[in-house]
Amino acid sequence: MCSCNCEQPLVPSIVEVIDIVDETPDVRSFYVKCSEGGVPYSVQPGQCSMLSLPAGEGMFSCTWQEGNEYQHYAIKKVGLLTEELHSIEIGQKLGIRGPYGNGFPVEACKGKDMLFIAGGIGLAPLRSFIKYCFKHRDDYGKIDILYGSRSYADLCFKDELFNLWPQEKNTQVYVTIDNAEPEWDGHVGFVPSYLEELNPNPNGKIAVTCGPPIMIKFVLQSLEKMGYIDDQVITTLEMRMKCGIGKCGRCNVGSQYICVDGPVFTRTQLRQLPQEW
Amino acid sequence: MQVIDKNKIVPLLDRLSKQSEVFVPTVKGSESGFYSWNSLNGAKEIALEALNVYHSPKNVLFPQTERMYSIEQGKQVFSIPDTFQDEKSRIIFGIRACDAKAITCFDDVFLTHGYEDSFYATRRKNTIIIGNACYQPGANCFCSSMGINPVQPDADVVIHDAGTVYAWEAITVTGQQFTEQVQDLLEEKDLGLPQLKPFSTEFDYDGVVEKLQGMFDHEIWHELAEPCMNCGTCTYMCPSCHCFDIQVKIWGDKGYRFRCWDSCMYTEYTAEAGGGNPRPDSQDRFRNRFLHKLEFFTERYDYPLCTGCGRCISVCPNGINIIDIIKRIKEVDKIV
Amino acid sequence: MTDITLKIREIATRLLQSDQVDVFVGWEKGPQEYQTRPFFVRRVEDVEKLVFNEYSIHNLTNYLLKYRDSTDRVGLVVKGCDSRGIVRLLQDNQFKRNRLYIVGVCCPGIKDPLKIAKNQSGLACPPNNEEIADKCTRCLVPNPIIYDELLGESQEPHNSGERFSEIKTIENMDPNQRYQFFEDTLTQCIRCYACRQVCVAxxxxxxxxxxxxxxxxxxxxxxxxNMMYHLVKAMHMAGRCIECGECERVCPVNIPLMLINSKLVKDMDHFFGSYEAGMEYVEGQKPPLSVYNPDDPDDFI
Known part of the structure; x- marks a missing residue:
């Protein structure tokens, strides 16, 4: 039976937290599945779910869905709900509804080289796409991952970043932190400037970026400078959401609702929208 | 033509309200609105002959506060014992074309574009709409300019004021079935319908959307928004403003989630948990409201989210006038 | 009032031309005469649109909040009641006196454009009084108490009857009756927060x-x-409400908000007085509830 509650899209179904992993001092990963087994619905890379505790609901990008086994959400502590989420323990029941949004164009990107550019918690939504590429490794060309955070401690998914992903075929991972640290011998500096330093050739490449709005804005500028045309650049946006189904009116950018028409937009689509994100 | 004698309206409402909750335009104290006929004890001052009532019937299909489902919490527990679907049968009696069009807007918002809002859908499915054709536009009315025919409201049945009787016109299949139920109160009569009186304001709305598409960064917004204090009065009195918030009320282990009207005029509306806000300034919110009504909604649903009822003009504490704003937008080329 | 209009234009022109202010806040006529509305002048060409007429009811001091984070120097027109709002903002450290050029107008009493708009709208409601606004019938201060320039002839207060007489009626109700009164009144509220938005306090x-x-x-x-909202708001007004009556005027569902505020005005005067908020500006002076005094009464707690 379908447990996604599609007849009543605003009413959550219930899942259970089966594991919690600390990623950084303020980012935690939650593994969830239905108590009777399986996932509540199938999520495509880049799509989101509305997770809830009794205290409130919040929209989170699904960082990975492992078959019918579990969904993974990496969540940064920023407000009331996320603070509560960070205080729960394994076994906690959560409300969940979704999947929301368009997701990444995984099919259209097949055969291309991929360049993922993320800052901070912005790696969370990209992770689903990155893992999808690795799962279907032969469908994609070279994969470059450029990721930056404020400090080493703030880097999410360290095991994947430093151990797993670099071992993947034809893959390069570049990591940077904002300020120098004694133990850090890697690159220091902001993501957009590191990107320009690396200057990846735009030929046959799709760039996917997510991070704080200010980083996205500079990354988009840098990509343009390096010769990426608008259709080659994809980003995923975030706005405050309540319903997730394009009714409550709150997440509009122009006539588009981030919850249903986004969160993933190409640069071409983004140019059609007012600068209000 | 079928007609109903005006003397039979009260008996009709009395009868209908035995099976359904009937919402009728009435005056109540210093207010007027669509109030439930059975809740109006004593003096029932029906306002069918007035231009319209102060509060639109938006509350009937989209209550200002609506409980959605109950929740229970405990150690690690979170469950949803009940979902509240309101299946009561309702009749909105005597709605004007502007407010009826606002319901059409709601139908498009809540029932189309990928998701059907089950709470609205249940209520809507069980609601019959009786329109009241409008032949005498008021001082702030401009529905005709927004593409609405005031004498043909979007309704199941339309009544037309023809002196001592209302002409009765069944429009939809639901309307025909409804008409059969009240057949004994109707009679056949030959009569002419009144002539629609001229509007005090008419303008050509064509081209406004295209114009606005290039005006997001126009300096005129600063000037237009300056008197606005971002109170939410216009949004709450508007028959077509549909934005809502989802909130929770909980005591101990039990509570419920509800939704309630929200206003794009408030800072909190788009404030993100992380501290950012894409529309931090009063002017940003003002612009979004007018662009949503006049441009964005049309881009999504093909017609504007303003039905020309004029309520916002009457209630704005600072004299902001949407007709004036549309006219200013139309003149923009001449200004720059 | 034509005289006052002309003088306001003259002053605005002078202030803008001599670069004494960046913006001048007054009123302009809307599409209908009664829709007189706040107007913001930055260019001398626009000065001609400024008016002061029988519908210039808005308390413009609230707009100063739009400029509090800027460095704009603001000229603005205030009536007697509005001028107490300036004291409010200065006392609350929201604005510096030296960024303001205050044009005071001795107020002859104003009509409420909202009432006229409602009467003319055709919406079914009992007809509203089109004469002097409700808030002006409680007027205590027709003449501005803080200004750089004063226009018009000094006026007598327009209030009639005993001050706080309505409050006394409610005080004399038995508690159940009184609770019922407020419950009935406040259930009307649609929580649009217009009363908060127009409030300078x-x-x-x-x-x-x-x-x-x-x-x-x-x-x-x-x-x-709803009650929680109104009670909390009222408590935050204690000792701070300057009785401009804007909250009550703009309420779309006619909640008599000034009843609640006036009760607090009366009690503040009784317990901490004699005290009237915003009646004079003395640098550094605070409203009674903004400072602790060991002699503060506490027997009502």
């Missing part, structure tokens, strides 16, 4: 009602949440 950067962490007051439209 509501100058908190983040209002407690917008605070989400924690959320102090529920957003439900229910007796409980």
């Amino acid at each position: 509501c100058n908190c950067r983040t209002c407690i009602f917008d605070e989400m962490k924690p959320q102090w007051v529920g957003r439900e439209n229910s007796t409980t949440d």
Whole structure:
């Protein structure tokens, strides 16, 4: 039976937290599945779910869905709900509804080289796409991952970043932190400037970026400078959401609702929208 | 033509309200609105002959506060014992074309574009709409300019004021079935319908959307928004403003989630948990409201989210006038 | 009033031309005469649109909040009641006196454009009084108390009858009756927050009602949440309300908000007085509830 509650899209179904992993001092990963087994619905890379505790609901990008086994959400502590989420323990029941949004164009990107550019918690939504590429490794060309955070401690998914992903075929991972640290011998500096330093050739490449709005804005500028045309650049946006189904009116950018028409937009689509994100 | 004698309206409402909750335009104290006929004890001052009532019937299909489902919490527990679907049968009696069009807007918002809002859908499915054709536009009315025919409201049945009787016109299949139920109160009569009186304001709305598409960064917004204090009065009195918030009320282990009207005029509306806000300034919110009504909604649903009822003009504490704003937008080329 | 209009234009022209202010806040005529509305002049060419007429009812001091984070020097027109709003903002450290050029107008009493708009709208409602605005019938201060330039002839207060007579009626109700009265009144509220937005004393950067962490007051439209909203708002007004009456005027559902505010005005004067908010500006002086005094009465706690 379908447990996604599609007849009543605003009413959550219930899942259970089966594991919690600390990623950084303020980012935690939650593994969830239905108590009777399986996932509540199938999520495509880049799509989101509305997770809830009794205290409130919040929209989170699904960082990975492992078959019918579990969904993974990496969540940064920023407000009331996320603070509560960070205080729960394994076994906690959560409300969940979704999947929301368009997701990444995984099919259209097949055969291309991929360049993922993320800052901070912005790696969370990209992770689903990155893992999808690795799962279907032969469908994609070279994969470059450029990721930056404020400090080493703030880097999410360290095991994947430093151990797993670099071992993947034809893959390069570049990591940077904002300020120098004694133990850090890697690159220091902001993501957009590191990107320009690396200057990846735009030929046959799709760039996917997510991070704080200010980083996205500079990354988009840098990509343009390096010769990426608008259709080659994809980003995923975030706005405050309540319903997730394009009714409550709150997440509009122009006539588009981030919850249903986004969160993933190409640069071409983004140019059609007012600068209000 | 079928007609109903005006003397039979009260008996009709009395009868209908035995099976359904009937919402009728009435005056109540210093207010007027669509109030439930059975809740109006004593003096029932029906306002069918007035231009319209102060509060639109938006509350009937989209209550200002609506409980959605109950929740229970405990150690690690979170469950949803009940979902509240309101299946009561309702009749909105005597709605004007502007407010009826606002319901059409709601139908498009809540029932189309990928998701059907089950709470609205249940209520809507069980609601019959009786329109009241409008032949005498008021001082702030401009529905005709927004593409609405005031004498043909979007309704199941339309009544037309023809002196001592209302002409009765069944429009939809639901309307025909409804008409059969009240057949004994109707009679056949030959009569002419009144002539629609001229509007005090008419303008050509064509081209406004295209114009606005290039005006997001126009300096005129600063000037237009300056008197606005971002109170939410216009949004709450508007028959077509549909934005809502989802909130929770909980005591101990039990509570419920509800939704309630929200206003794009408030800072909190788009404030993100992380501290950012894409529309931090009063002017940003003002612009979004007018662009949503006049441009964005049309881009999504093909017609504007303003039905020309004029309520916002009457209630704005600072004299902001949407007709004036549309006219200013139309003149923009001449200004720059 | 034509005279006053001409003088206001003259002053605005002078201030803008001599670069004494960046913006001048007054009124302009809307599409209908009664829709006189706040107007913001930055260019001398626009000065001609400024008017002062029988509908210039808005308390423009609230707009100063739009400029509090800028460096703009503001000229503005105030009536007697509005001028107390300036004292409010100065006392609350929201604005510096030296950024203001205040044009005071001795107020002859104003009509309420909202009432006329409602009467003319055709919406079914009992007809509203089109004469002097309700708030002017309680007027105590027709002549501005703080200004750089004063226009018009000094006026007598337009209030009639005994001050606080309505409050006394409510004080004399038995508690159940009184509770019922407020329950009936406040269930009408649609929580649009217009009363907060027009209030010059509501100058908190983040209002407690917008605070989400924690959320102090529920957003439900229910007796409980509505009462909570109004009680909290009223308490925040104690000793700070300058009785301009704008909250009550703009309420779209006619809640007699000034009843609540006036009760607090009366009690503040009784317990901490003699005291009237915003009646004079003395640098550094605070409203009684903004400072602790060991002699503060506490027998009502």
